[in-house]
Amino acid sequence: MADGEPFGELSEVRKALRAAASASMYAPSILNTQPWRWRLHGASLELSRDPDRTLNAIDRTGAMTLISCGAALHHAGVTLAARGYSLAVDRQPAAAPGPLLAIVTVTGSAPVSSLDVEMAQAIRHRHSDRRPIVADNRASDNEIAALEAAAVREECALFRIGDAERPHLGAAVDEAQHAEQGDPAYRRELVAWTVRRPHGGGVSFESLVAPTPRPVAVRDFAAGGETGLFPGFGDDRFADYLVLATPRDTAGDRLRAGEGTSAVWLTATARGLAMSVLSDVVEVPATRQLIASLLADRAQPQLVLRTGPQGQPVPPPPAAHRDLAEVLDEDPL
Numbered sequence: 152m153a154d155g156e157p158f159g160e161l162s163e164v165r166k167a168l169r170a171a172a173s174a175s176m177y178a179p180s181i182l183n184t185q186p187w188r189w190r191l192h193g194a195s196l197e198l199s200r201d202p203d204r205t206l207n208a209i210d211r212t213g214a215m216t217l218i219s220c221g222a223a224l225h226h227a228g229v230t231l232a233a234r235g236y237s238l239a240v241d242r243q244p245a246a247a248p249g250p251l252l253a254i255v256t257v258t259g260s261a262p263v264s265s266l267d268v269e270m271a272q273a274i275r276h277r278h279s280d281r282r283p284i285v286a287d288n289r290a291s292d293n294e295i296a297a298l299e300a301a302a303v304r305e306e307c308a309l310f311r312i313g314d315a316e317r318p319h320l321g322a323a324v325d326e327a328q329h330a331e332q333g334d335p336a337y338r339r340e341l342v343a344w345t346v347r348r349p350h351g352g353g354v355s356f357e358s359l360v361a362p363t364p365r366p367v368a369v370r371d372f373a374a375g376g377e378t379g380l381f382p383g384f385g386d387d388r389f390a391d392y393l394v395l396a397t398p399r400d401t402a403g404d405r406l407r408a409g410e411g412t413s414a415v416w417l418t419a420t421a422r423g424l425a426m427s428v429l430s431d432v433v434e435v436p437a438t439r440q441l442i443a444s445l446l447a448d449r450a451q452p453q454l455v456l457r458t459g460p461q462g463q464p465v466p467p468p469p470a471a472h473r474d475l476a477e478v479l480d481e482d483p484l
């Protein structure tokens with residue numbers, strides 16, 4: 152089928168758009184809040200922020216929510232591309248303060264590439280794996296190049312932290328964690344989304360690992376409480392730290408950063424790399440500045456991704472997901 156060919160029955164298109172909204176529920180999100188809503192309207196899906204799933208302490212600027220919504224947008228697009236649809240994506244975060252973020256419209260049919268299939272298949276296999284990297288080798292240069300290319304396709308950049316800079320990253324993360332842990336509102340929000348998490352959301356103790364010695368600490372969700380995932384015997388010596396960055400730091404850049412995060416993570420999953428996110432260091436303005444100073448071209452850091460070869464014997468437990476009916480509104484035809 153040629154790009155832009157008529158797509159046939161509208162009911163078929165709407166079925167695909169429903170499948171895209173459903174696949175978006177598997178996207179990564181800050182504290183697994185899944186802070187998005189979809190509206191099915193004709194041959195379009197409209198993406199909005201969900202005002203009931205925002206985080207006032209951890210995410211004061213709203214950046215993490217926008218990145219999460221961008222990841223959901225990318226998951227939806229990947230799902231439609233793998234079903235042979237061509238799309239127009241109208242990103243509207245400049246229209247803020249309104250909740251509408253993007254409109255995805257099916258414009259016709261398009262050939263399905265092997266990359267489309269690979270990315271769509273990775274959606275159900277992607278997880279946050281917070282356990283230390285156990286492998287005794289790093290991700291290869293080819294693998295890192297594939298992750299960089301995935302970021303670039305979404306108009307983002309990916310900077311690999313060099314060995315000499317790693318202690319600076321480690322120190323910045325420690326400083327950010329100290330600042331956040333000292334804030335009672337942060338601690339309350341963390342408890343609300345871990346210990347007392349809502350149905351279909353939040354981070355379960357089964358996916359958390361107890362703190363272990365590592366060059367760069369991961370977020371301590373449990374703060375001394377229960378953790379359910381055996382960390383194994385790795386120490387992250389062979390982990391790589393990648394800063395996902397955008398040219399500027401507008402709402403549009405943040406949405407794009409979410410699309411880039413999704414593209415990089417699905418690529419990592421397809422290539423057998425483990426991955427998790429470190430966002431505390433970019434949530435605190437002073438440490439975000441430190442990370443920015445490590446990047447070329449005045450790039451704006453949006454998230455830090457930790458990756459390495461998958462060497463754990465079993466995958467981490469799946470995260471909880473909201474029901475589609477909770478997030479999708481449908482306009483009648």
Ligand SMILES: Cc1cc2nc3c(=O)[nH]c(=O)nc-3n(C[C@H](O)[C@H](O)[C@H](O)COP(=O)(O)O)c2cc1C
Nearest residue numbers: 179180181182183218278279370428429430431470
């Ligand atoms: C914007 C954003 C920030 C995140 N920050 C962190 C973090 O600081 N530490 C962490 O371990 N995971 C972080 N995550 C991962 C989420 O906790 C994870 O995606 C969510 O719990 C769902 O689990 P899953 O990735 O296994 O599907 C972040 C994800 C996003 C999109």
